[in-house]
Amino acid sequence: MYPKALDSLNPRVLLTHIPLYRPDDTPCGPYRSSSVINQRIAYAVPDQEIKYQNYLTNETSSQLLDLIRPILVLSAHDHDQCTVTHSTPLGTVPEHTLGTISWQQGNLYPSFMLLTVTGPSNQTSTKSEVSTQLCFLPMQTHIYIWYLSQFVVTLLLLIIWPTNGFGCWDRFSQCMSSIRSVGTSLVVASKVKEDDENCEYEMVWDAEGSMHLVKKATTSVPVTKTDAGSIGRGNVMSRAAAKKHALQGPEEAVILDLSPDADKTGKVTRLSKSKARILIQRLFRVFRLVVVIAAVNVPLYMMLLFKDWIDR
Numbered sequence: 001m002y003p004k005a006l007d008s009l010n011p012r013v014l015l016t017h018i019p020l021y022r023p024d025d026t027p028c029g030p031y032r033s034s035s036v037i038n039q040r041i042a043y044a045v046p047d048q049e050i051k052y053q054n055y056l057t058n059e060t061s062s063q064l065l066d067l068i069r070p071i072l073v074l075s076a077h078d079h080d081q082c083t084v085t086h087s088t089p090l091g092t093v094p095e096h097t098l099g100t101i102s103w104q105q106g107n108l109y110p111s112f113m114l115l116t117v118t119g120p121s122n123q124t125s126t127k128s129e130v131s132t133q134l135c136f137l138p139m140q141t142h143i144y145i146w147y148l149s150q151f152v153v154t155l156l157l158l159i160i161w162p163t164n165g166f167g168c169w170d171r172f173s174q175c176m177s178s179i180r181s182v183g184t185s186l187v188v189a190s191k192v193k194e195d196d197e198n199c200e201y202e203m204v205w206d207a208e209g210s211m212h213l214v215k216k217a218t219t220s221v222p223v224t225k226t227d228a229g230s231i232g233r234g235n236v237m238s239r240a241a242a243k244k245h246a247l248q249g250p251e252e253a254v255i256l257d258l259s260p261d262a263d264k265t266g267k268v269t270r271l272s273k274s275k276a277r278i279l280i281q282r283l284f285r286v287f288r289l290v291v292v293i294a295a296v297n298v299p300l301y302m303m304l305l306f307k308d309w310i311d312r
Contacts, residue, residue, distance in 0.1 A: 011071045011129055011130065012068055012069065012070045012071065013070055013071065013072045013073075013074060013115075013130060014064065014068050014070035014072070014073045014074070015074050015075075016056075016064075016073070016074075016075050017075065017076050017077050018053065018054075018055065018056050018075065018077050019054075019055050019056070019075035019076075019077060019078060019082070019095065019097050020055065020056050020061040020064070020065075020073060020075065020086060020095055021039075021055050021056050021057055021058040021060070021061040021062075022055060022084050024038040024039060025038065026084055028080075028081065028082035028083060028084070028097075029081065029082065029083040031081040031083070031099075031111075031134060032080050032081050032082055033080060033081075033107065033108070033109050034080045034106075034107070036082075037054055037078060038054070039053070039054050039055050040052070040053065040054050041053045041054075054077070054078075061086070065086060065088050065093060066088070066089075069088075069090060070093060071093065071130060072093070072094060072095075072096070072130050072132070073086070073093060073094070073095035073096070074095075074096055074098060074113070074115070075095060075096070075097045075098070076097065076098050077097075078097045078099075079099060079100040079105050079106055079107050080097070080099045080100075080107055081096075081097065081098070081099045081111065081134065082096075082097035083095070083096055083097070084097075096113060096132060096134075098111075098112070098113050099111045101137070103140040108139060108140050108141055109136060109137075109139060110136070110137040110140070111134055111135060111136045111137060112135055112137070113132055113133065113134050113135065114132065114133040114134075114135055115130070115131075115132055116130070116131045116132070116133070117129060117130055118130075118131075154293065155286070155290070158285075158286045158289050158290065159282070159286055
């Protein structure tokens with residue numbers, strides 16, 4: 001047993017893998033995420049040596065505390081945080097059971113503990129020379145949720161992304177062209193209005209006796225024989241000719257559009273084939289991009305995932 005005078009000069013920290021004894025269902029503090037593990041002792045052969053135990057026995061724990069007289073006990077084995085206080089004849093001794101640093105060992109809240117040791121001082125209490133700070137690592141399930149959401153977003157973008165891009169520059173050019181056309185139409189409209197205000201009109205009576213205001217012609221336009229005949233016969237013949245020409249266009253268009261041969265040329269089948277081909281090309285492109293992304297990310301992720309096992 002150490003002399004009591006040496007305790008103040010040489011404060012000690014006890015490090016043990018198996019935690020010291022604690023009664024069953026002892027509270028472990030606010031940082032524990034799993035349920036409390038009670039004592040369990042397994043023997044290799046009945047009444048022979050111990051094969052497995054969660055905690056040291058009460059006698060062994062008391063003997064260690066009396067012999068070493070630590071000011072702090074750091075233990076492990078439980079893979080989760082637990083803070084208890086042991087009573088000794090010389091006072092209380094805190095014990096911190098450290099959680100695992102790897103989520104692969106059953107704890108989704110991995111952590112580590114920072115131990116700070118200061119030099120000797122004139123203070124009467126040696127416990128102030130040693131301090132601890134529990135530090136948590138990122139929660140692993142949140143990382144998986146983030147990976148899954150990023151994969152879903154990436155897959156959706158690959159599916160809906162146009163082959164030639166969104167054409168932002170083309171849309172911008174079309175918008176600018178529309179703005180220019182609107183500006184040009186406004187300028188032309190104002191110019192026509194000014195011309196209408198500045199020109200001279202003359203009164204013309206038709207065969208029915210109606211009066212019309214017509215602009216004075218500045219230049220003579222050559223008139224062909226057909227035009228002259230139409231003009232000489234009056235508005236009735238001109239309207240009839242115009243009506244005839246107006247009706248001929250739609251009739252031809254209807255004949256071309258509604259021709260029975262057009263339905264038998266297989267345009268619908270060709271259209272469906274083109275859609276199926278576009279769909280197959282799109283799926284093949286998405287598959288290729290997913291393979292490229294996986295080839296870059298999966299090896300990197302697996303390397304980080306098994307880093308703890310490689311280092312062992």
